[in-house]
């Protein structure tokens with residue numbers, strides 16, 4: 358689930374599951390047996406291209422693997438360490454790829470997951486936030502009327518609104534779309550990164566320019 362009960366976006370974005378905030382900053386240490394370590398390893402990490410352009414959000418665990426492989430280096434760190442058998446590792450907040458990666462300008466793959474992400478788990482008719490399991494995809498123009506499965510014709514929809522709408526267009530059902538559905542582009546991704554980044558000041562200089 359990527360939206361909390363108050364409708365704020367929390368970072369499950371880009372396919373990474375991430376639990377809530379670690380709380381106020383300070384020097385903390387987590388050993389292998391620490392119950393908090395597992396959640397720490399899921400904290401969001403901003404990924405920059407070699408050119409410092411923000412391109413993705415990943416989890417601490419994945420970021421540390423990229424660093425160990427020499428694919429990325431840390432640009433910003435938390436005041437927190439995790440310990441393996443022999444070493445203490447600072448926990449990254451922002452990493453940068455060492456080799457430039459070409460990011461195609463085309464939109465992301467059309468999938469249920471990406472549509473829910475684009476619509477921020479919000480039913481596009483009643484504008485309420487739901488867990489992913491309580492949302493379906495609605496064809497704005499029904500398939501029976503020639504509506505296609507495209508970014509522009511699929512929206513996140515709760516089961517209640519979906520039933521209510523049935524085999525009708527929104528106009529016929531007296532429903533109004535919260536916003537016009539658009540393809541999920543890198544621009545959308547960056548908006549999401551900014552929402553996530555509000556939690557971590559270390560991200561600001563890379564995202565707010």
Ligand SMILES: [Zn+2]
Nearest residue numbers: 480483515518
């Ligand atoms: Zn609804």
